[in-house]
Amino acid sequence: xxxxxxxxxxxxxxxxxxxxxxxxxxxxxxxxxxxxxxxxxxxxxxxxxxxxxxxxxxxxxxxxxxxxxxxxxxxxxxxxxxxxxxxxxxxxxxxxxxxxxxxxxxxxxxxxxxxxxxxxxxxxxxxxxxxxxxxxxxxxxxxxxxxxxxxxxxxxxxxxxxxxxxxxxxxxxxxxxxxxxxxxxxxxxxxxxxxxxxxxxxxxxxxxxxxxxxxxxxxxxxxxxxxxxxxxxxxxxxxxxxxxxxxxxxxxxxxxxxxxxxxxxxxxxxxxxxxxxxxxxxxxxxxxxxxxxxxxxxxxxxxxxxxxxxxxxxxxxxxxxxxxxxxxxxxxxxxxxxxxxxxxxxxxxxxxxxxxxxxxxxxxxxxxxxxxxxxxxxxxxxxxxxxxxxxxxxxxxxxxxxxxxxxxxxxxxxxxxxxxxxxxxxxxxxxxxxxxxxxxxxxxxxxxxxxxxxxxxxxxxxxxxxxxxxxxxxxxxxxxxxxxxxxxxxxxxxxxxx
Amino acid sequence: xxxxxxxxxxxxxxxxxxxxxxxxxxxxxxxxxxxxxxxxxxxxxxxxxxxxxxxxxxxxxxxxxxxxxxxxxxxxxxxxxxxxxxxxxxxxxxxxxxxxxxxxxxxxxxxxxxxxxxxxxxxxxxxxxxxxxxxxxxxxxxxxxxxxxxxxxxxxxxxxxxxxxxxxxxxxxxxxxxxxxxxxxxxxxxxxxxxxxxxxxxxxxxxxxxxxxxxxxxxxxxxxxxxxxxxxxxxxxxxxxxxxxxxxxx
Numbered sequence: 001x002x003x004x005x006x007x008x009x010x011x012x013x014x015x016x017x018x019x020x021x022x023x024x025x026x027x028x029x030x031x032x033x034x035x036x037x038x039x040x041x042x043x044x045x046x047x048x049x050x051x052x053x054x055x056x057x058x059x060x061x062x063x064x065x066x067x068x069x070x071x072x073x074x075x076x077x078x079x080x081x082x083x084x085x086x087x088x089x090x091x092x093x094x095x096x097x098x099x100x101x102x103x104x105x106x107x108x109x110x111x112x113x114x115x116x117x118x119x120x121x122x123x124x125x126x127x128x129x130x131x132x133x134x135x136x137x138x139x140x141x142x143x144x145x146x147x148x149x150x151x152x153x154x155x156x157x158x159x160x161x162x163x164x165x166x167x168x169x170x171x172x173x174x175x176x177x178x179x180x181x182x183x184x185x186x187x188x189x190x191x192x193x194x195x196x197x198x199x200x201x202x203x204x205x206x207x208x209x210x211x212x213x214x215x216x217x218x219x220x221x222x223x224x225x226x227x228x229x230x231x232x233x234x235x236x237x238x239x240x241x242x243x244x245x246x247x248x249x250x251x252x253x254x255x256x257x258x259x260x261x262x263x264x265x266x267x268x269x270x271x272x273x274x275x276x277x278x279x280x281x282x283x284x285x286x287x288x289x290x291x292x293x294x295x296x297x298x299x300x301x302x303x304x305x306x307x308x309x310x311x312x313x314x315x316x317x318x319x320x321x322x323x324x325x326x327x328x329x330x331x332x333x334x335x336x337x338x339x340x341x342x343x344x345x346x347x348x349x350x351x352x353x354x355x356x357x358x359x360x361x362x363x364x365x366x367x368x369x370x371x372x373x374x375x376x377x378x379x380x381x382x383x384x385x386x387x388x389x390x391x392x393x394x395x396x397x398x399x400x401x402x403x404x405x406x407x408x409x410x411x412x413x414x415x416x417x418x419x420x421x422x423x424x425x426x427x428x429x430x431x432x433x434x435x436x437x438x439x440x441x442x443x444x445x446x447x448x449x450x451x452x453x454x455x456x457x458x459x460x461x462x463x464x465x466x467x468x469x470x471x472x473x474x475x476x477x478x479x480x481x482x483x484x485x486x487x488x489x490x491x492x493x494x495x496x497x498x
Numbered sequence: 499x500x501x502x503x504x505x506x507x508x509x510x511x512x513x514x515x516x517x518x519x520x521x522x523x524x525x526x527x528x529x530x531x532x533x534x535x536x537x538x539x540x541x542x543x544x545x546x547x548x549x550x551x552x553x554x555x556x557x558x559x560x561x562x563x564x565x566x567x568x569x570x571x572x573x574x575x576x577x578x579x580x581x582x583x584x585x586x587x588x589x590x591x592x593x594x595x596x597x598x599x600x601x602x603x604x605x606x607x608x609x610x611x612x613x614x615x616x617x618x619x620x621x622x623x624x625x626x627x628x629x630x631x632x633x634x635x636x637x638x639x640x641x642x643x644x645x646x647x648x649x650x651x652x653x654x655x656x657x658x659x660x661x662x663x664x665x666x667x668x669x670x671x672x673x674x675x676x677x678x679x680x681x682x683x684x685x686x687x688x689x690x691x692x693x694x695x696x697x698x699x700x701x702x703x704x705x706x707x708x709x710x711x712x713x714x715x716x717x718x719x720x721x722x723x724x725x726x727x728x729x730x731x732x733x734x735x736x737x738x739x740x741x742x743x744x745x746x747x748x
Binding site: 394396397399400401402403404405406407410414415418419422495 | 546547548575579582583585586587589591593594595596597598606607610611639641652655656659
């Protein structure tokens with residue numbers, strides 16, 4: 001019965017989801033009508049490290065600038081409305097558009113067959129090309145093929161990533177933003193970055209340590225993304241773009257940001273190729289293809305969590321011993337460590353360790369940086385668990401040990417810690433299981449673990465539910481045995497069996 | 499054997515012991531009585547340095563500790579340990595180590611502090627458990643024993659360090675009346691063996707039977723002392739009379 005109940009719960013959740021998404025598609029009028037009624041065009045983009053597309057003005061950080069910002073203003077003006085940017089992580093723009101978070105995507109979205117299968121795309125507004133960026137002191141690497149066997153960076157789910165994956169043979173690192181990959185390039189963690197020319201022009205060209213390598217290649221178009229059913233909106237956008245091209249507004253905007261080149265003359269020659277509708281992919285039915293990929297990510301998650309937890313358990317013990325028993329200045333240090341680590345986000349700690357430490361000459365690879373970051377973060381929490389455990393042991397235990405003549409270390413080693421151990425097993429296990437899930441955060445420092453694999457596969461298949469269920473099942477299969485093991489350990493250490 | 503001179507102890511501004519002087523012969527059993535809060539437990543805990551006195555001097559056997567004098571830390575700690583090795587302590591709440599078996603509780607002191615071999619310590623431990631009548635419980639855990647049994651294990655644990663003095667801090671107060679006798683019996687046998695003892699207790703009958711001398715504590719001072727028949731039958735001090743009439747009519 002229980003089994004049936006759970007199963008039907010999942011099925012009904014899925015049904016509700018399908019029903020709601022179907023209904024909104026059926027009854028929603030064309031978004032163009034809604035935009036005009038609202039008086040606002042909502043455009044989705046990622047302003048984080050988003051120069052020169054859209055980014056906060058360095059002089060006035062509360063204000064956005066960028067060539068796409070100016071383009072959005074011009075487009076909205078043509079439609080007779082105002083433009084408002086909606087911040088969204090770049091590699092999640094398409095799902096967010098389909099969820100209805102905003103009306104259009106205007107953020108360096110390439111006019112590729114893959115994108116045109118998922119959403120409708122306008123005529124192009126910019127011709128980009130790929131550019132290899134290297135350190136000034138590196139020799140060669142002028143062509144894509146030269147990058148084989150080298151550590152190379154690319155922005156997550158870009159054409160650059162796809163080109164490198166198709167070629168194969170490189171040690172490819174995927175970055176969540178543009179700034180991070182160039183930082184790693186300068187920190188000598190990687191030898192080259194392949195990126196869209198506008199990004200390279202903005203970030204890499206002015207940098208004295210970096211230089212362009214070879215000529216731009218693999219040109220392509222940026223287009224505006226809209227939902228497939230919004231045909232009127234698409235038509236209005238195409239028309240507006242044509243006008244902006246003819247009256248040189250586009251050229252003016254691109255010149256303002258130093259992005260105009262002769263390639264832009266080819267914009268008007270664009271002819272869309274016909275793409276077939278995308279077939280819905282059921283990753284659940286094709287699990288033999290997807291599960292191994294997910295499991296490879298899970299292996300990284302396990303390695304990372306186990307090593308980081310080992311570091312946390314040991315460092316936490318040192319911290320608590322220092323905090324409770326060391327001379328006063330050291331005690332304060334241990335306490336300050338715990339408070340600072342607990343009071344700041346793990347994400348920022350990871351960024352500081354991975355991108356900050358190279359500034360003072362400490363260069364950790366992503367795996368090591370992940371272990372150190374997670375481990376030192378959890379150490380603070382473990383030391384608090386231990387402290388609670390140690391302080392739960394009655395004062396009389398210490399007195400009895402002292403009365404026998406034990407010194408402080410003997411008391412701790414033979415009387416206090418063995419009893420505290422049992423008390424702290426449940427909270428430490430809890431942290432270990434939390435670590436499995438928290439470890440997904442290391443994707444920001446280019447680690448590809450289970451959640452990242454899920455994200456990448458979901459983005460290419462659009463089967464968020466099937467992959468999501470598989471991924472959740474893997475996480476559960478990892479954490480449940482951990483809690484069973486802890487149960488058993490706790491029982492085997494129990495001494496008040498009556 | 500035991501010499502205490504001018505022992506003073508305060509908690510913040512509250513003076514608990516007002517310069518106690520006490521001398522005790524080897525083999526003498528002394529019982530401390532008095533109302534709660536009179537300082538008798540504090541006095542006992544100062545003797546093995548669980549409380550650090552503010553002033554005064556304590557000598558047990560050949561070891562002397564002078565309180566309140568700035569001393570080199572390491573040497574002071576060593577003196578403290580030497581003193582504790584000579585004084586075994588039994589607590590009101592037993593304070594057995596719950597994660598160790600009865601035998602391991604008894605052998606923990608010799609093995610950890612004196613680095614005695616496992617075999618020697620266990621031989622000694624079994625002998626002492628036999629003495630307190632618990633040789634059949636050596637593999638049990640403290641949680642599986644009654645209060646009276648636990649306190650007997652605690653006595654064996656203290657004896658395992660072969661102390662020169664045994665200090666008892668209300669050893670039967672946490673026990674149900676029917677379990678007290680088994681503990682008192684063990685204590686009586688220790689007196690018969692000639693152990694030097696200081697016992698803080700409310701068991702007047704026990705004091706009357708086994709004490710060589712009774713000390714009546716009142717407000718941080720020894721108000722009266724003498725052989726039990728004298729203190730119990732013919733108390734000299736007004737406060738002693740009041741206290742005895744309260745506890746014996748109960």
